[in-house]
Amino acid sequence: MATADVSTESLETGVPGFDRALDGGLPARRLYVLCGPPGSGKTTFSSRFIATGAANGERCLFVTMHETVDQLIADMSQYDFGFAQAAETDQVEFINVVEGSERNPLTKAMRKHSGSSVNQLTNRLTTYIESRDIDRVVIDSTMVLEYLLSGTDTDLVPFVTKLKHVDATVLLIAEMTDPTAYAPEHYLAHGVIFFHNFLEDEGMRRGLQILKMRGVPISADIRPLTFTPKGIQIDAEATSP
Numbered sequence: 001m002a003t004a005d006v007s008t009e010s011l012e013t014g015v016p017g018f019d020r021a022l023d024g025g026l027p028a029r030r031l032y033v034l035c036g037p038p039g040s041g042k043t044t045f046s047s048r049f050i051a052t053g054a055a056n057g058e059r060c061l062f063v064t065m066h067e068t069v070d071q072l073i074a075d076m077s078q079y080d081f082g083f084a085q086a087a088e089t090d091q092v093e094f095i096n097v098v099e100g101s102e103r104n105p106l107t108k109a110m111r112k113h114s115g116s117s118v119n120q121l122t123n124r125l126t127t128y129i130e131s132r133d134i135d136r137v138v139i140d141s142t143m144v145l146e147y148l149l150s151g152t153d154t155d156l157v158p159f160v161t162k163l164k165h166v167d168a169t170v171l172l173i174a175e176m177t178d179p180t181a182y183a184p185e186h187y188l189a190h191g192v193i194f195f196h197n198f199l200e201d202e203g204m205r206r207g208l209q210i211l212k213m214r215g216v217p218i219s220a221d222i223r224p225l226t227f228t229p230k231g232i233q234i235d236a237e238a239t240s241p
C-alpha cells in the first residue's frame with residue numbers, strides 16, 4: 001500500500017531565492033528558528049511567509065508582541081507581496097500578546113494566565129493551533145514567552161519541544177546578536193536560519209544563512225540578502241564574501 005510521505009512536502013515561503021535554494025521551500029509541518037540582529041529582516045521574511053500561505057488558501061497565525069497589528073501591516077505595506085490584503089482575509093489571524101484585543105480567546109487566555117508555567121502556555125498555544133487547523137505560524141519573538149512567563153521559568157526547551165509536534169509549519173523568531181552563542185532551541189529545531197548584518201570592506205552587508213535544514217542537503221554559506229520593493233530577496237546561487 002502506497003503511503004504519502006508528508007514530511008517531504010515543500011512549503012513555499014514566497015521569498016525569492018530562498019525557495020529556490022531549498023528546491024521548492026521549507027519542509028512542511030516542522031519548526032524553524034529564525035535569528036539575527038535587529039533590523040536584519042526576520043519580520044519581513046516571516047510576513048512574506050504568512051502572505052504566501054494566505055494566498056495559497058492556508059490558515060495562518062501571526063503572534064507578535066513587538067508591534068501592534070496596524071504597525072506591522074503599515075511597515076509591510078511598503079512592499080508589494082500583499083501582506084495588507086492577506087491580513088484582511090479570514091485566512092490570517094493576528095495575536096498581539098501585549099496590546100491585542102481580549103476578544104481573541106488565545107490573547108485572553110495568555111494574558112489571564114500571565115505568570116503561569118511554560119507548559120501551560122505551550123499547551124494553550126498548541127491546542128489553539130490544532131483546534132483551528134492552522135497551517136502556518138509565526139511567533140515574533142521568543143520575547144513573547146519571557147514577557148508572559150514569571151521571569152524564572154523562561155526555559156524554551158519544553159516550548160520548542162511541544163511546538164515541534166503541532167501539525168503546522170512554525171517560524172520561531174529568536175533574537176540573538178552573538179552568532180556563536182548557540183542555544184537549545186537551535187539544536188531542537190528542524191531548521192535554523194540566520195540573518196546577518198556584517199561588516200565588509202565597503203561597509204555593512206546583509207546576508208542569510210541556512211545553518212541547518214534536517215533532511216535537506218544545503219550549503220551553509222552566507223547568501224547575499226537585499227531589500228527590494230517586493231521585500232527580501234536572497235541570492236540563491238552566490239555566496240559571500
Ligand SMILES: Nc1ncnc2c1ncn2[C@@H]1O[C@H](COP(=O)(O)OP(=O)(O)OP(=O)(O)O)[C@@H](O)[C@H]1O
Pocket residue numbers: 036037038039040041042043044045066195227228
Ligand atoms: N529597501 C530597503 N533597503 C534597505 N533596508 C531596508 C529596506 N526596507 C527596509 N529596510 C530595513 O529593514 C529593517 C526591517 O527589517 P525587519 O523588521 O524585517 O527586521 P527584524 O530582523 O525583524 O528586526 P527586529 O529584530 O528589530 O524586529 C529596517 O531596519 C529597515 O530600515
Ligand SMILES: [Mg+2]
Pocket residue numbers: 042043044066140
Ligand atoms: Mg522584527
